[in-house]
Amino acid sequence: MLEAIILTVITAATPLLLAAIGELVVERSGVLNLGVEGMMVMGAVAGFAVTNTTGSPYLGIAGGMFAGAAISLVFGFVTQTLVANQVASGLALTLFGLGLSGLLGESFVGTPGSKLPGLSIPGLSDLPFLGRILFGQDLLVYVSFALIALVSWMLYRSRAGLILRAVGDNHGSAHALGYRVVTVRYLAILFGGACAGLGGAYLSIAYTPLWVENMTAGRGWIALALVVFASWIPYRLAIGAYLFGAVTILQLHAQPLGLGIPSQFLSMLPYLVTVAVLVIISSNRRAVRMNAPACLGKAFVPDR
Numbered sequence: 001m002l003e004a005i006i007l008t009v010i011t012a013a014t015p016l017l018l019a020a021i022g023e024l025v026v027e028r029s030g031v032l033n034l035g036v037e038g039m040m041v042m043g044a045v046a047g048f049a050v051t052n053t054t055g056s057p058y059l060g061i062a063g064g065m066f067a068g069a070a071i072s073l074v075f076g077f078v079t080q081t082l083v084a085n086q087v088a089s090g091l092a093l094t095l096f097g098l099g100l101s102g103l104l105g106e107s108f109v110g111t112p113g114s115k116l117p118g119l120s121i122p123g124l125s126d127l128p129f130l131g132r133i134l135f136g137q138d139l140l141v142y143v144s145f146a147l148i149a150l151v152s153w154m155l156y157r158s159r160a161g162l163i164l165r166a167v168g169d170n171h172g173s174a175h176a177l178g179y180r181v182v183t184v185r186y187l188a189i190l191f192g193g194a195c196a197g198l199g200g201a202y203l204s205i206a207y208t209p210l211w212v213e214n215m216t217a218g219r220g221w222i223a224l225a226l227v228v229f230a231s232w233i234p235y236r237l238a239i240g241a242y243l244f245g246a247v248t249i250l251q252l253h254a255q256p257l258g259l260g261i262p263s264q265f266l267s268m269l270p271y272l273v274t275v276a277v278l279v280i281i282s283s284n285r286r287a288v289r290m291n292a293p294a295c296l297g298k299a300f301v302p303d304r
Contacts, residue, residue, distance in 0.1 A: 010141060013246075015207065016245060019040055020240075022198075023196070025151060026192035029189075031189060033075055036223050039200070040068070040219060048205065055114060066197070067200075069193040075093045080186060110210075113211070120136065143198070251267055
C-alpha cells in the first residue's frame with residue numbers, strides 16, 4: 001500500500017511541478033502570467049488529440065508543449081508588445097484557454113486514449129519496492145526532475161540566468177547595459193507556456209488517459225501558488241509540489257481507511273491548503289521582498 005501511495009503522489013505532483021517550474025522562470029524575468037490554467041488545459045486537449053490521432057503519446061507530448069507555447073505567445077504579444085496589464089491579460093488567457101479547449105475537445109469526450117508507458121530498465125525496474133518508484137516511472141516524471149536541475153543551474157550558474165534575473169530585478173538597468181528586455185521576457189514566456197502545456201499533456205496522456213472539459217481542475221492556480229510557496233527557488237518548488245501532491249492523493253486513500261471525513265471536504269482540501277499557504281507566506285513580507293523579482297508584474301516600455 002505504501003508503494004501505491006508513493007506512486008500516486010508522484011503522478012499527482014508531476015503536472016504541478018512541470019507547470020510551476022515554467023512559471024518560476026517567467027516570474028524571474030519580471031512577468032506575472034496568471035494564465036497557467038489556460039495554458040495547461042490547452043496542452044491537455046492538444047496532447048490528447050494528437051495522441052488519439054497519431055497513436056503516439058510522444059507526439060502528443062510535443063503537441064501539448066506546442067499548444068502551451070502558442071497560447072503563451074498571445075499573452076506575450078499583448079503584455080510585452082502592446083504593454084497591456086499583465087494581471088488582466090493572464091486572467092483573460094485562462095478564460096480563453098478554458099473556452100477554446102472545451103470547443104476543440106468536444107469530439108474527443110468519452111474517447112479512450114493511449115497511455116504514456118512507464119520505462120522499464122532490466123534488472124532495476126523489477127527490484128522490490130524501489131524498482132517501480134525509482135526506475136519504472138514514465139518519461140515526463142524524469143523530465144520534471146531534469147527541469148528542476150537545469151533551471152537551478154541556469155539561474156545561478158550561467159550567464160543566461162544572470163541576465164534573466166537582472167531583467168526581473170531591474171529592467172531599466174538591464175536595458176541600459178544593452179540587454180534586450182522584451183526579447184528575454186518573450187523567451188521566458190514561451191518556456192513557461194511550453195512547460196504548462198507539458199503539464200497539461202501529462203494529465204491527459206499519463207495521469208488519466210482521456211479528455212474531459214476543464215480536466216485541469218484548478219491545478220494551474222496551485223502551480224502559481226507553488227512558485228510563491230517556493231520563494232522563487234527551484235528546489236523548494238519540488239518539495240512544495242510533492243507536498244501538494246500528497247494532499248491531493250489524501251482524498252483517495254482517506255475514505256477506504258474509514259476516517260469518516262466527508263468526501264466534499266477532502267476534494268476541497270488541496271485548494272484550502274493553497275489558500276492557507278499563501279496567507280502564511282504573505283504574513284512573512286520580509287522573506288517575500290528578499291526573493292521576489294523587484295519588477296514582477298511591471299511593464300517595460302523601451303525608449304523609442
